[in-house]
Amino acid sequence: MQCFAHFSLFCALKSRVMKKNIAIFASGSGSNAENIIRYFQKSGSAQVSLVLSNKSDAYVLERAHRLEVPCSVFPKEDWIAGDEILAVLQEARIDFIVLAGFLFRVPDLLLHAYPYKIINIHPALLPKYGGKGMYGDRVHQAVVAAGEKESGITIHYINEHYDEGDIIFQATCAVLPTDSPDDVAKKVHALEYEHFPLVIEKLLNEK
Structure with a gap:
């Protein structure tokens, strides 16, 4: 029984380490973002680890706060350059990015850092x-x-042009x-x- 317990603990820890981290970009109310967060909180197959917005008054930030998901707001100049945003994504070990009502262009820096890993x-x-x-x-x-x-x-998928990705x-x-x-x-x-x-x-x- 003791060996089985150790094995179960190992499996649980391994599953937790290997779980994919999702970031959501959103600019508005965030109903889709909330739906996605709740889905993965129940399924456990991945987790929404971060919500980023370009608008400080976006209601998605309130939704994220209620669901205990870290969130940040970046000004226009950061969304143009992309380096500050990329640093935050890397620090959070983000594997995949989801745009859910995001109304700003994704910087080229992020497109190159996450090829075929950003969807809208x-x-x-x-x-x-x-x-x-x-x-x-x-x-x-x-x-x-x-x-x-x-x-x-x-x-x-997202590319350099609005709504033209695969x-x-x-x-x-x-x-x-x-x-x-x-x-x-x-x-x-x-x-x-x-x-x-x-x-x-x-x-x-x-x-």
Whole structure:
């Protein structure tokens, strides 16, 4: 029994050491960030170890604080240079970065430090309705105005250009003729909450 206890302790410690560390970048309310944090707190397959934002009044910081996840805010100049942010990520031993409603361009320094380890979720079916300035309600308004019959989510890797990285996953929802942008937003949010944590977990298991 004593040997078994030692073995169990060794396995538990090894699992804890090998657990992947996720950082979330977010600029706004942070509902997706909270959903991801809670998912990995329950699953235990990885952990959200850090939340970073470019806005000091972003509500995601309050969500992170409530869930006991360390968070920091960096000014615009740091997001342009990237070296201060990279130092914080390295200190926290971050393995993977998730953008969840992050509205600032990721510095080239981080792209080179984390190749194919930074992903974003976009509230439409790329390549439609993507690019600089296309985020949140703006996307849903454009979808409805164009008379689209479907919308959805796109999870993709990040590169030097807005919303042009390799697509990893897409899920769709119907857009009815009577739907308002708010109606579409609710459908898209449901897809985000359902799929985003699962896709993150799958990618981490593959790396």
